[in-house]
Amino acid sequence: MTHLLSDELLATLRERAADYDRDNAFFAEDLADLQAAGYLGTMVPTALGGAGLSLRETAREQARLSAHAPATALAVNMHHVWVGVGRYLHERGDSSLDWLLAEAAAGEVFGFGYSEPGNDLVLLGSRTEARPDGNGGYTFHGRKIFTSNSPAWTRLGVLGLDPSGGNGRRGGEPRLVHAFVTRDGGGFDILDDWDTIGMRASQSRTTMLDGAHAPADRVLRLLPPGPSLDPYVLGIFTSFEVLLAAVYAGIADRALELAVEAVGRRTSMKTGKPYSQDPDVRRRIADMALTQDSVWLQIDGITRDLDASASDSTLDRGAGWFRATAGLKVRVTEAARDVVDQAVRVSGGSTYFNSSELGRLYRDVLAGIFHPSSDDSAHSTVAQSLLGPLD
Template sequence: MSDFDPALFLPDELLGRIRDRAPVHDRENTFPQQDLDELREAGYLSILVPKERGGAGLGLEQAAILQQRLATAAPATALAINMHLVWTGVAKVFSDRGVPGLEFVQDGAVAGEVFAFGISEGGNDLVLFGSDTSAVPTGDGGYAFTGTKIFTSLAPVWTKLGLHGLDTTSADAPKLVFAFIERTDAVVTGVDWDTLGMRATQSRTTRLNGAVAEAAHVVRRIDPGPNPDPIVFGIFSVFEILLASVYTGIARRALDLAVQTVRQRTSKKTGLAYSQDPDIRWRIADMALAYDALPPQIAALARDVDDQADNGPRWFTLLSGVKHRAITMAKHVVDQAMLTAGGGSYFSANELSRLYRDVLAGAFHPSDPESAHATAASAWLGPLDS
């Protein structure tokens, strides 16, 4: 890691262009197609693909650093790209552990395909452990999926959607089926993404009307409920770490903007820069102390995934915990940055105003605060008495 240079994958010039476009996409509620095109051209979609398959061969630890860097320029672009990187990250978890089945994801990413994440369903708090989407066998090893997925980031551009559904008709049912589908007439993308923040992700609702996954793209059939299968660990570990990375990047940008603002503003009362005001200095320090804790935590957990460390049952507490801490830290830092920068940050043209709206989305990603706390309580106190 010591010789890893994030600027080789995300040069300052590229970040500058992405940053310049971010307020436009937020204001117009549009997908950042140019960002995707430039990132694809730079090989960013295949950073987690092994070199022998044509990718950059980076680990999750390095990808987490890059996603923090990308989020400082455009949080919504970073969050959208996150969902593609989750699947390539899961493919890496599989290949690192000698588990076959996701090589087509790696090859597709190198070829420029865009993989979206179709797991979330309205009202389904089981998330990875259950599904309200039906998965019906087609008779040739494939499955037809019918149901509704929400928060489907990359909705206008994905070429393959990774999803899950419940098979209730096979002899060994029920089974959760994880698979990938392509865009067909059986997939209807809504036009319902008009949100407070993270607007450029275009995470629209997706309705499936018998959308078919071919046998070659059916990845896993597992029992519903908590399960040690690599698909569950792969999705949960990569998803939580990369989410934590995006929101940590937002916090870093808010901190940098606050520092920049107080250095430029001068007090009429004292004639000194606001950076010399003891109360403002305390607030900046408070932000920095909160932010500084997260990058090393994310790096340590990502390194454990890369190195196949055995954290046993503690994995889910560690992963949900780092996501929860990143979200609460980022919201706190952005709150403090708004107060530090003053009333000008309340105007919609101010970047901090956009960060303030974007950071709120973090609370709606799994694991939610209730789940994170329940997981930690069970780890330390044992399960609830029945």
């Protein structure tokens, strides 16, 4: 397994994490260090200037990063998602995002501007209006939420709906417009509204789009609203779900490590022995470890198949990837919450103080329930795969 992040760098990021959280500050120094380490080009093929790591290797690196600085990992994740989409297409003979891969390797920072308030369709619909510019490009008008890397992105992937279907006239079939806008192109306003209980350094602020422009060569797809097996959509969905799962698995890995340290350090007045000798505590620790063993078997298995499916069609699950990766995200984030909760229980009341790293992880891990796919959405996806669509 290839590692891009040195132990020394990770230790530095861990030292900053508490300060970023306390100050509700963006991870600017971390980002600069990660750029210098070539981490933004992790999945970019070597021929395009990157490190050439697979999705599986990147998931492992993201978990290592998250175990040291969860909010930094979550924000960088959104950049990696776009690189993952580019790599997914590139490996399947589609060069439409090769420009993105090259720019990521050169240090550009990509943001993910898809989430919207009240939009539970996610990739299947949009409240944002995409207006044709008459030359094949679009301007975007709407409200995006949870836009990680808000202070630093230089390229923002956006989704909007063109009711005219791209012809600028009434009566056309509506089309979802997937495109990229640039920071220096303007047409947007970023609100200073990120004051959350966890994942604070990500600064995933609200973005108001009011004329942000994507020229024709940065309009990547015009797709009908609703489910799609377009490789672009599959690339977004699978990369997002898998890499998100890895971030929360990394949090749980660290929680287990901290719990083991705590029970070896704490001593019971009742028995005079360390809590590591308490049968109930030992069972909790073992249960946490068993959970993490299962989590990593799932992440490694799905990412291995995704990586290999580019060259081995027998491993390509098609629409089954939606079920596989949505289920993975939900199982891993729920497991991570349980592991962190167990770690808090065995580590004692000191975790209730803001100075506690485990207490911070307890707040950070909660964010996992808000990312798509939600628990309800994943269950709906699985039910449809087994029972067919609702009448």
